[in-house]
Amino acid sequence: MTRNTEAVFLLAGTVLASVGVAMVQFAGGGWLNADVALTFVSFAVAFGALHTSFRVWAPGANPLILPIAIFLAAIGSIEVFRLDPELAALQRWWLVLAGVAGASVVWLLRSSGVAVLRRYRYLFLAAAMVLLLLPLLPDTWPIHGATVNGSRLWVRVDLPFAVRALSFQPGEVAKVFLTVFLASYLADRSEAMSTVSRKVGPFKIPEPRHLGPVIVAAGVAFVVLIYQRDLGASLLLFGLFIGMLYAATGRTFYLGTGIALTAVAGIAASTMFSHVRVRISAWINPFADYTGAGYQTAQGLFAMGSGSLTGSGLGLGRPDLIPAAATDFIFAAVGEELGLTGSIAVITGYAFLVAVGFGIALRSRDRFRKYLAAGLTILLGLQSFLIIAGIVRLFPLTGITLPFMSYGGSSLLASALIAALLGRISHEERT
Amino acid sequence: MPALALNALKILYLILIFLFLWQVAMAIRSHIGTGPSVKRSKGGHELVVLRGDARKGTTVRLRPSGHTIGRSPEADVVIDDPYASEFHARVETHDGGTMVHDLGSTNGTYVNGRRITVPTPAGKGDTVQIGKTILEVR
16 A cells, blocks of 8 residues: 555545536536536645645655545535535635645645644644634624524634635634644643542542643533534534543543533533524424424435435435535435435445544554544544434534535635644654 | 436446445555464463552453553553552563563562562463562463
8 A cells, every 4th residue: 555556546536526526417417517627626636735745745644544535525525516516616626725735734744743733732722712712703893703503603704805705614623723732731641640549439530630621621612612502513622622531541530521521511501501402302303393493404314314225316316405415414415315325435434534543543652643643533533423423313413514525615624634634643653 | 318327327326436435445454454363372471460459350462572561651561550660571472481571660570479680481370560560471
């Protein structure tokens, strides 16, 4: 498995995306047009940039990250195109931008390595906090927050010369920064945090002061939940903290406390906030309020149900009936048009990605790199799990994007950053 | 395009997807490498924690390349024992036998209750004491 094999995989993935787009057009009664070629070009440029950066500045990088990433991005972009060709045109730009951004990260770290990130951990923490709080800026400012579907997690920049306001979701990138901070923090503290000094009944608990980070984590998650009404991000952040603590210390105590705190916070939130209560009732019985809160979930279920085993075929279903199908509900759209078979392929892709990510973490000798790889993998895995579980009603629906697949520049950018960092980490551990 | 052709295309596309995934899976397999299969021989290839604060009953399968045992999280076998050194001892397997090396620990390594100064063989049933943790070779 070499860089050349990786290139072959990337070419195959690019073809996969273009063929899918062509199939959507056939189904619509059309014939090939520029979209197919543009899809090919955007995938070739984005992944070509990442591939070249690996080749030049990180030749030892794990060659399996990008093939899995392109697979997921291909399926996602086909569905986005199928839902809205205009969005897909934007998505192509986002993809190129994300690929170039990922490649630049590899270039930036070419001589210093990821170790440089460890030194600036408080800068990353500060940046993440600022990014997380950005959406709270008042509406009258030129850079302001925006409320979309009841959650305030968007930032809009009003440009005097542009018709459309430039908008982005800073939380997506903030998650990656927070992971860098946590990996750095834990690389210095994990030893102290894993020593067990006290016993309370049958439980062995660490020093109370080591619990500080867990409490801070819970606090941050709760603040995000209250002020931005973003159930998904708060769960994801909290899960990331707990997962990384567990990965760093190997103490099930942290896992147990985390799960218990999540349950307590969930119950508290559902009694305190109506939007959480609505989510939970829409999860338990989406058909009780079919035209209201349960509509999205119910439409997703109908879509996947009508998709059956092999789906309706690309471009032949009606995934456009699902609200937010191109972003949060992209998995339901895949389920409708490619059926259970396609959905399983997508889940397999994420499983592979997580396996490769943890493989990199396990093989790392340096603690910071180990925790960073583990953290980024937890982030990817947890995020995909939460949203897919929400769509298939395994878990209350949390409005977060599916990494690599959903429409959205911020989400793609964050995913590309993660891929670039994982590649760089695996390169450093090889040499 | 007729529905039949579209249906066939759909199936073909799904096959294509799984072919891609299959190749990725094969690549992951070859990347990880199956490695030489480790065969279990007569015994003396496992360390079991008999007594100690934490990880009681933990079984460590000895591998030919050896293990370091100690309090440091970097050690191959980590024991939570205030009397153990960061890197306390090293256990290696040579031709079916197990050798215990003391790595200059503060409180010493004991094989069958005797403090060792040179690499000492330990067979099946022998105990190795590190700090307050007692391990048995099985």
